[in-house]
Amino acid sequence: xxxxxxxxxxxxxxxxxxxxxxxxxxxxxxxxxxxxxxxxxxxxxxxxxxxxxxxxxxxxxxxxxxxxxxxxxxxxxxxxxxxxxxxxxxxxxxxxxxxxxxxxxxxxxxxxxxxxxxxxxxxxxxxxxxxxxxxxxxxxxxxxxx
Numbered sequence: 516x517x518x519x520x521x522x523x524x525x526x527x528x529x530x531x532x533x534x535x536x537x538x539x540x541x542x543x544x545x546x547x548x549x550x551x552x553x554x555x556x557x558x559x560x561x562x563x564x565x566x567x568x569x570x571x572x573x574x575x576x577x578x579x580x581x582x583x584x585x586x587x588x589x590x591x592x593x594x595x596x597x598x599x600x601x602x603x604x605x606x607x608x609x610x611x612x613x614x615x616x617x618x619x620x621x622x623x624x625x626x627x628x629x630x631x632x633x634x635x636x637x638x639x640x641x642x643x644x645x646x647x648x649x650x651x652x653x654x655x656x657x658x659x660x661x
Contacts, residue, residue: 556611563615591618
């Protein structure tokens with residue numbers, strides 16, 4: 516059983532208990548540190564997303580390409596949503612760092628795909644064929660990693 520689950524059970528039991536007039540409780544220690552880490556990671560995640568978008572905008576030729584590459588982070592947010600919907604407990608620090616790192620990887624892969632498509636179009640390949648070739652090259656890169 517994870518610490519967070521035990522703390523939730525204790526907090527629920529204490530909330531039900533009659534501690535007397537004016538007596539309150541507050542969980543300290545690991546719970547307090549977890550809340551601080553969670554607040555820091557939310558700020559870090561927001562800053563990371565902003566910086567990724569700013570770098571993409573500065574380095575790309577248009578905001579449309581930038582927003583296409585940046586859409587990949589939405590997939591990453593679905594990881595957290597899935598954990599919450601499924602009721603899975605997760606460590607704020609480890610999961611938070613993993614989500615931030617994964618957002619960077621996803622956006623980087625999107626940049627490579629968009630760049631490959633743009634290069635093929637500049638070489639005169641038709642749009643549909645450029646999409647197929649871009650997807651095939653991405654599949655080859657993904658399948659060759661072991």
